[in-house]
Amino acid sequence: MKVLVTVKEVGEADDDFEIEGTDIASSDLEYDLNEWDDYAIEAAVQLAEAGIAEEVVAVTIGPERAEETIRMALAKGADRAVRVWDDAFEGTFADVSSKVDVFEAVVDEEEPELVLSGVQAADTAFGATGVALAERIGFDHAAVVNDLDLDADAGVANVHRELEGGIEELTEVDLPAVLTVQTGLNEPRYASLRGIRQAQRKEIAATDLADLGLTPADVESTLTLTEMYEPESDSDAELIEGDAGEAAGRLAEVLREKGVGA
Amino acid sequence: MIDYFDLEASLSQEERLLVDSARSFVEGEIDDMGEHWIEGTFPTEIIPKMGEMGFYAPNLEGYGLPGVSETSYGLLMRELEACDSGLRSMASVQGALVMYPIHAFGSDEQKEEWLPALGEGEAVGCFGLTEPEHGSNPSAMETRAEKDGDEYVLNGSKTWITNSPIADVAVVWAKDHSEDDTPVRGFLVETDRDGVTTNKIDEKLSLRASITGEIALQDARIPEENRLPGVSGMKGPLSCLTQARYGIAWGAVGAAQDCFETAREYATDREQFGKPIGGFQLQQRKLAEMATQITLAQLLAHRLAELKEAGEMRPQHVSMAKRNNVRMARDQSRIAREMLGGNGITADYSPMRHMTNMETVYTYEGTHDIHTLILGEDLTGIQAYQ
Numbered sequence: 001m002k003v004l005v006t007v008k009e010v011g012e013a014d015d016d017f018e019i020e021g022t023d024i025a026s027s028d029l030e031y032d033l034n035e036w037d038d039y040a041i042e043a044a045v046q047l048a049e050a051g052i053a054e055e056v057v058a059v060t061i062g063p064e065r066a067e068e069t070i071r072m073a074l075a076k077g078a079d080r081a082v083r084v085w086d087d088a089f090e091g092t093f094a095d096v097s098s099k100v101d102v103f104e105a106v107v108d109e110e111e112p113e114l115v116l117s118g119v120q121a122a123d124t125a126f127g128a129t130g131v132a133l134a135e136r137i138g139f140d141h142a143a144v145v146n147d148l149d150l151d152a153d154a155g156v157a158n159v160h161r162e163l164e165g166g167i168e169e170l171t172e173v174d175l176p177a178v179l180t181v182q183t184g185l186n187e188p189r190y191a192s193l194r195g196i197r198q199a200q201r202k203e204i205a206a207t208d209l210a211d212l213g214l215t216p217a218d219v220e221s222t223l224t225l226t227e228m229y230e231p232e233s234d235s236d237a238e239l240i241e242g243d244a245g246e247a248a249g250r251l252a253e254v255l256r257e258k259g260v261g262a
Numbered sequence: 263m264i265d266y267f268d269l270e271a272s273l274s275q276e277e278r279l280l281v282d283s284a285r286s287f288v289e290g291e292i293d294d295m296g297e298h299w300i301e302g303t304f305p306t307e308i309i310p311k312m313g314e315m316g317f318y319a320p321n322l323e324g325y326g327l328p329g330v331s332e333t334s335y336g337l338l339m340r341e342l343e344a345c346d347s348g349l350r351s352m353a354s355v356q357g358a359l360v361m362y363p364i365h366a367f368g369s370d371e372q373k374e375e376w377l378p379a380l381g382e383g384e385a386v387g388c389f390g391l392t393e394p395e396h397g398s399n400p401s402a403m404e405t406r407a408e409k410d411g412d413e414y415v416l417n418g419s420k421t422w423i424t425n426s427p428i429a430d431v432a433v434v435w436a437k438d439h440s441e442d443d444t445p446v447r448g449f450l451v452e453t454d455r456d457g458v459t460t461n462k463i464d465e466k467l468s469l470r471a472s473i474t475g476e477i478a479l480q481d482a483r484i485p486e487e488n489r490l491p492g493v494s495g496m497k498g499p500l501s502c503l504t505q506a507r508y509g510i511a512w513g514a515v516g517a518a519q520d521c522f523e524t525a526r527e528y529a530t531d532r533e534q535f536g537k538p539i540g541g542f543q544l545q546q547r548k549l550a551e552m553a554t555q556i557t558l559a560q561l562l563a564h565r566l567a568e569l570k571e572a573g574e575m576r577p578q579h580v581s582m583a584k585r586n587n588v589r590m591a592r593d594q595s596r597i598a599r600e601m602l603g604g605n606g607i608t609a610d611y612s613p614m615r616h617m618t619n620m621e622t623v624y625t626y627e628g629t630h631d632i633h634t635l636i637l638g639e640d641l642t643g644i645q646a647y648q
Contacts, residue, residue, distance in 0.1 A: 052322050061500045067275070068275055068278065068279065071275060071279060072279055072282070072283075075279060075283070097273075190283050190287045190290070190315060191279060191282075191283040192283075192314060192316045192317045192328075193280060193283075193315060193316030193317070193328040193330055193338075193543075194318045194326075194328045196276055196279045196280055196283065196328075197276070197328050197329065197330060199276075199279070200275075200276055
């Protein structure tokens with residue numbers, strides 16, 4: 001089967017950073033592969049090593065700069081990559097539906113049986129692309145997957161989903177499917193020097209909207225960034241002192257003041 | 263790490279990926295180098311992991327080796343030594359001193375037998391040149407090999423051998439008394455052979471997170487096909503050392519960069535007299551000097567890589583770079599330690615560990631003084647050490 005992995009290059013701000021307009025100054029950002037996409041790549045490469053996946057294709061929406069990040073995915077074992085970018089994305093803040101428009105077109109072209117996606121992106125943290133894509137392309141899906149056992153013959157993915165409060169759901173998802181991947185699924189490998197060398201010879205297909213049969217209108221975003229600011233940190237922590245009895249009394253007093261138990 | 267003149271911008275994408283990956287590996291896999299240093303142990307569990315990463319002789323081609331650029335190889339040594347000189351020494355010895363001579367001078371059978379295993383870190387190698395009575399003048403070595411039927415019989419002792427106690431194979435340099443003029447020859451000696459012992463040297467006060475030992479050869483018999491066929495004379499061991507010293511010239515920059523970052527962070531956090539100590543002129547002068555010296559050493563390393571890539575690097579170039587960069591790291595690690603005050607003498611911070619490591623690096627692979635004389639000879643045409 002073919003596995004498509006959606007990956008994103010995310011910028012992580014330095015400890016000290018400047019805000020320029022509605023963004024963090026690019027000189028204060030360090031770009032890297034989104035952590036959760038790293039787990040998704042690892043899962044796909046493990047499927048390939050187990051002989052289940054015949055091809056692993058990574059796809060990203062990003063400018064030329066993102067090639068280095070996607071090259072890292074190739075160095076870790078993905079076979080080839082598709083990088084979608086278009087002038088229409090310049091200076092805009094893509095919403096979930098415009099990303100899904102792009103990935104839907106890529107899925108139409110690649111016809112994967114399994115799509116793996118990080119549960120969220122470290123920068124915008126929408127956590128929506130994977131499941132919204134599943135809905136659009138009519139695949140089954142499971143979100144927040146932290147354990148995967150794929151039965152290719154039966155066409156079923158047995159997954160564990162991490163739910164709130166330490167609860168796990170064990171469920172089966174019929175293929176073709178989209179799975180969004182949570183921390184804990186695996187331990188991503190480091191790119192070996194051999195992998196890095198081989199990655200130089202792997203294809204990263206630069207693709208624009210017209211190549212995918214889309215127009216700028218298709219990916220128009222309903223979101224705009226209006227402001228970027230650092231929240232003022234308001235710290236008035238009270239350290240409760242005294243023995244257990246005194247401390248408990250003072251804590252009860254504070255909680256009552258705040259309206260607890262009223 | 264500090265890169266004041268943005269030399270990273272001159273790297274290829276492949277080289278930048280290598281730096282990223284090596285850095286993640288060191289951060290993720292080396293738990294607490296300070297603890298290893300205190301205990302006098304090497305994290306042996308990472309030997310095969312480094313092999314999986316392709317860290318041994320990555321600049322060589324064939325036998326499953328990655329064949330990266332000379333700059334890449336240098337960058338890797340820098341990243342490893344930023345952690346600890348012991349880590350870089352492991353990779354230097356395995357790659358430049360064991361795999362390189364087998365690759366350059368070995369028979370096809372020797373290459374098939376050893377290069378894949380050493381490259382993957384399934385086997386560990388060591389390099390036996392220095393002897394108890396012959397350090398800076400290795401050509402006076404006493405270790406001898408004598409042909410006996412289809413075997414060689416080896417006798418002698420080697421010392422200051424990184425990894426000898428854990429090695430599977432030693433590249434032993436010995437004078438071949440079965441040949442006219444008793445030329446120096448290289449022999450692959452499996453350490454489990456009769457007559458081979460590899461005692462560990464304890465109580466080192468430097469390079470503690472690295473295993474060092476001796477090789478004693480007492481009528482050790484090896485098959486004649488274990489001799490390296492492709493080289494005769496001192497150029498055998500010396501060409502290996504040129505490879506390893508190239509890595510040291512890069513590695514020393516890493517150690518100094520790590521010291522600098524530690525000192526800068528400390529100076530901007532630590533407050534005395536109501537402001538960070540980095541706000542005082544005395545400390546700023548130290549940082550400015552440290553940054554300048556590191557940058558100069560970095561420039562030298564990058565240019566050395568270009569010369570090596572172009573096939574124009576001479577051993578004397580390597581002598582100058584090793585000599586300068588190690589002295590720089592030795593001096594600047596001490597300044598970094600000083601900036602950390604009393605905290606700087608603990609293993610919680612890296613500078614004093616680097617500082618003591620540099621005492622070894624300053625003296626091994628050609629002492630600082632011998633490299634001075636190599637340069638002196640190159641500049642005047644007159645040899646001062648004969």
